[in-house]
Amino acid sequence: MILILGGAGYIGSHAVRMILDQGEEVVVVDNLVTGHRAAVDERAIFYPIDIRDEAALSAVFDKYKIDVVLHFCASSLVGESMANPLKYFENNAHGAMVLLKVMKVHDVKAIVFSSTAAVYGEPVNVPIIETAENLPTNPYGESKLMMEKMFKWADAAYGIKYVSLRYFNVAGALPTGEIGEAHTIETHLIPLVLQVPLGKRTAIDIYGDDYPTKDGTCIRDYIHVVDLIEAHIAALRYLRDGGESDYFNLGSGDGFSVKEIVSVARTVTGHPIPSNRKPRRAGDPAVLIASSEKAKQKLGWHPERTDIHTIIEDAWRWHKQNPAGYDVK
Ligand SMILES: NC(=O)c1ccc[n+]([C@@H]2O[C@H](COP(=O)([O-])OP(=O)(O)OC[C@H]3O[C@@H](n4cnc5c(N)ncnc54)[C@H](O)[C@@H]3O)[C@@H](O)[C@H]2O)c1
């Protein structure tokens, strides 16, 4: 039995569905703070609880024979973390501590969890490899680094094996259009761009066009959510086969500028998508591109949906079919 924490969220809901499709049994825990009950596959058992509620979480571990945990829960808005850092240490770091306590008591020895490119901060070399220095520039990234360190020491003391997956920019949706990204507070570029053809905003704001890049706008490495979950499935297999604790970058390995994303979205949607030049957003590195060679070599993972058109087409299908997200069907 696999326990998926945060399985009602954007990325977690894709994990729930794809892992059920592998023939696994899945229990989902999510407090629905940013997640949606409707995003959780009906085949999964669902508990609407907070992972920091030790007694409630413990009761789930008592009830099911869990062998691996997939942990997607987090507060994950970079800007909010600058204004309210304690929320991030409370939910992300303290949440991980409660979870580790419960896993230790129940003798559950394997976990795959969501880390982030934000653990690196401003990169010195691109593509970024896992041995690059960790100098997060915001409390969100710091809280994820704290989690990685907690898992490292919990492995040393209790033998809990972990795989930390450092995602770059996750985008796209299940190609069927059944589930997708539906954040009430949306900060990510692709869903915001797609709000223009949906009629929810008149133009996309471009934060900074004076970066030292080919067209002056920031470059990011966009990974399709389906490829990302394939990496989690590979990590599950790796841990079940007795793999050692480790951490891996996950990206597509190619960088696209903000202007390029807007241009591809124009092609995919057939809408002119006007843009506004705005000042830089605080804390944005100019270029973030992952080297995912380690994940390819050690996990045997091969991303297949790396074409940026495919990523934006799949995101667009979801948004077009569900303009109000999960609120109205
Ligand atoms: N989206 C990205 O591009 C990206 C990039 C790097 C890392 N990540 C990480 O991936 C994970 C998933 O991100 P997402 O975009 O799907 O976010 P999301 O907000 O859609 O999903 C997080 C889920 O966790 C739940 N949750 C949060 N705190 C909880 C708690 N204390 N107890 C129970 N449930 C709780 C929320 O209700 C939500 O359903 C996060 O850990 C995030 O930091 C995301």
Ligand SMILES: O=c1ccn([C@@H]2O[C@H](COP(=O)(O)OP(=O)(O)O[C@H]3O[C@H](CO)[C@H](O)[C@H](O)[C@H]3O)[C@@H](O)[C@H]2O)c(=O)[nH]1
């Ligand atoms: O309306 C917008 C929104 C974003 N951007 C730009 O688009 C790029 C991508 O921005 P996102 O907010 O989509 O993504 P980030 O690269 O800021 O954030 C991602 O990488 C971070 C690590 O650096 C965290 O992991 C975070 O969770 C993850 O979404 C940035 O240059 C940003 O300035 C715009 O120009 N206009």
